[in-house]
Amino acid sequence: MVTVVRSRRIAAPAAKIWAVIGDFGDPSWILPPDAPVPPPEFDGDPHVPGTRRIVELPDGTRLVEQLVHRDPVRHRLRYSIVDSPLEFRNHEAEIAIDGDDERSTVTWTATFEATPASAAFLEVLMGDQNFTPALDALVRLVQAG
Template structure:
């Protein structure tokens, strides 16, 4: 199994910013992109965590029709997301129920790259208690566009990658907020 620099950093508990990238010339032209979205929910943090905590069940995201994981919430677990036809595979890197967060990566496969216009994708979902009945749910990720060349093809550029991930995060957070306030 190929272990990426991002995965090594996550497994070692190191912030990715502290890891020196040994980028190829193509990667040097394709910047690391970041998307962070959040929502404040009028519900206790435990309730919000109960909606999003299960790595094996991402069906709180509207685009996901079915979801299962090989080892539940244990690092190394691989989840398969049925998107109503294509199946996306992701791997859990870090799971911390005490701090109500987990980090995962999209596996680098040809099939996954056909589904989402990104590569080197690592994401974290975290729940932050703001008050007794107020919680902030945050979904953040970093990745590169699919086409690493200096002049990426249409649909494989920075804007397309950011738009795709932003849409997933926004719809997922909105639905998680609805589920947590039922």
């Protein structure tokens, strides 16, 4: 099993951060604001586990993500990539917020099965090219507003 983890400390309460990232129906915080991508499509209520979100990335890649669990009290969102051209199996990711009234830590973790060569590529793709810039943008967004 491969695990990719990235996290950021943010000078904001967990509830304020959750207001930005807790809606599976609005992944806009993940993509750069100038990203030329259409809005995602859904096959159900984006707050109900089992709902699938179809996302088209800037390079034209389409991913199908499924909401696994959403906990607004504990500030946890779990999803799985169930269809992708990438070479992995059994993907599950969680975005978790832990904090107090002043500071929080947002941790984004993905686990999946992959060959060693694919795992190294996916560590960079998911961790460095997706999670890191999204978390950096989240810090700016939350602290600005």
